[in-house]
Amino acid sequence: MPQITNTIRKNIRSLSDLKYRRKSGLFKAEGTKCVIDTLPYFEIHSIFATESWIEVHQITINPDKLFIVNRGELKEMSGLITTPDVIAVYHIPSYEFNPQSIETGLILALDDIQDPGNMGTIIRTADWFGVHHVLCSKGCVDIYNPKTVQSTMGAISRVKTYYGELKQMIMSLNTPNIYGTFLDGTSIYDTPLSTNGIIIMGNEGKGVSPEIAELVNKKLFIPSYPAGTVTSESLNVAVATAITLAEFRRNTK
Numbered sequence: 126m127p128q129i130t131n132t133i134r135k136n137i138r139s140l141s142d143l144k145y146r147r148k149s150g151l152f153k154a155e156g157t158k159c160v161i162d163t164l165p166y167f168e169i170h171s172i173f174a175t176e177s178w179i180e181v182h183q184i185t186i187n188p189d190k191l192f193i194v195n196r197g198e199l200k201e202m203s204g205l206i207t208t209p210d211v212i213a214v215y216h217i218p219s220y221e222f223n224p225q226s227i228e229t230g231l232i233l234a235l236d237d238i239q240d241p242g243n244m245g246t247i248i249r250t251a252d253w254f255g256v257h258h259v260l261c262s263k264g265c266v267d268i269y270n271p272k273t274v275q276s277t278m279g280a281i282s283r284v285k286t287y288y289g290e291l292k293q294m295i296m297s298l299n300t301p302n303i304y305g306t307f308l309d310g311t312s313i314y315d316t317p318l319s320t321n322g323i324i325i326m327g328n329e330g331k332g333v334s335p336e337i338a339e340l341v342n343k344k345l346f347i348p349s350y351p352a353g354t355v356t357s358e359s360l361n362v363a364v365a366t367a368i369t370l371a372e373f374r375r376n377t378k
Contacts, residue, residue: 129173129192137173137202137214143267150217152269153202156209157182162279167215173199174211182211204271217269222287224297227258229321231373234295236337237264237328238362244268245276246363247326252280254370259284260323262291262337295323295340303341305333306365310344313369318376326366345369 139145140153151170154163157178164184172184173192200208233256238244244266251259266273268286277284287294295303302322306313325341327333333341347368349356360368 126188126191126193129194129198133192134198134201137212138204140214141204141271143270146217146267146269151214152217152274153271154213154215154274155203155205155211155271156275157211159275159279160211160213163215163274163282164213166282167218170214170216172211172213173202175199178210205275220285220287222260222289222294224294224299227298230258231256231321231370232258232260232298232300232323233366234260234291234323234325234337235262235265236291236325236333237262237331238326239264239266239329241266241270241272242276243329243361243363244270245273245278245281247366248273248277248284248286249280250363250367250370252277252284254374256370257284259286260291260294261286261288263288264328292336292340295325295337298323302343304343304345304369305338305341306369307333307338307341307344307346310346312348313345313372314348316343316345318373324369324373326362326369329362 137153140151146152154160169186169190171190171192172186173194175196176193179193196208199210199212202212203209233251235247238247248259248268265288268281274281300322302319303325304322305325325333325337347360347365
């Protein structure tokens with residue numbers, strides 16, 4: 126098995142930085158659950174684990190890619206508050222956006238989602254409700270941010286994300302049903318919902334941008350309860366996504 130060096134430790138730590146992820150083409154998954162959930166789905170670059178973790182989990186991997194390290198070394202490489210027993214480093218996959226291959230079913234479109242936790246929770250929610258394709262504007266947080274990877278709880282393995290010019294991607298899908306959540310929309314509980322279409326979720330502070338909003342032909346609103354009472358100003362975008370997808374699945378067969 127290979128020996129870890131200061132350079133290797135520094136490089137793994139640097140994967141918390143977007144520029145280094147793009148330069149290296151790598152990302153990391155930290156902690157037992159995250160690693161076990163992602164291990165079968167991504168091309169492995171290297172794995173760093175304690176000897177006890179390796180003995181318990183007995184993973185099958187090329188010995189040249191497996192580093193036995195102590196918890197102090199893992200702490201140096203990790204971005205988590207609690208030091209994990211294992212860190213896996215994967216090659217970032219390349220998903221080519223092909224409108225012809227993803228035109229059926231529900232598709233999520235994310236307009237400048239900024240928070241890594243929100244992004245991860247949205248991907249996890251999409252996975253739960255059977256949404257396999259997510260379109261991301263260039264202003265969205267990187268899906269391979271370690272905090273995002275962690276909060277997907279393995280869903281990053283099953284949900285494909287595509288980054289690009291969001292307006293162009295949406296228009297290329299040529300769907301008649303483009304939904305979005307707005308304060309002036311129609312109650313989602315009173316609106317017929319389709320099994321096919323695009324659901325747009327907007328930025329945490331600004332909502333859906335004007336240029337994307339003009340594509341929406343079915344504005345939805347999640348009403349507070351009871352009507353007319355003073356409540357919070359808005360819902361967290363990840364929570365709103367969960368409510369929206371749950372309602373789509375409840376009302377469609």
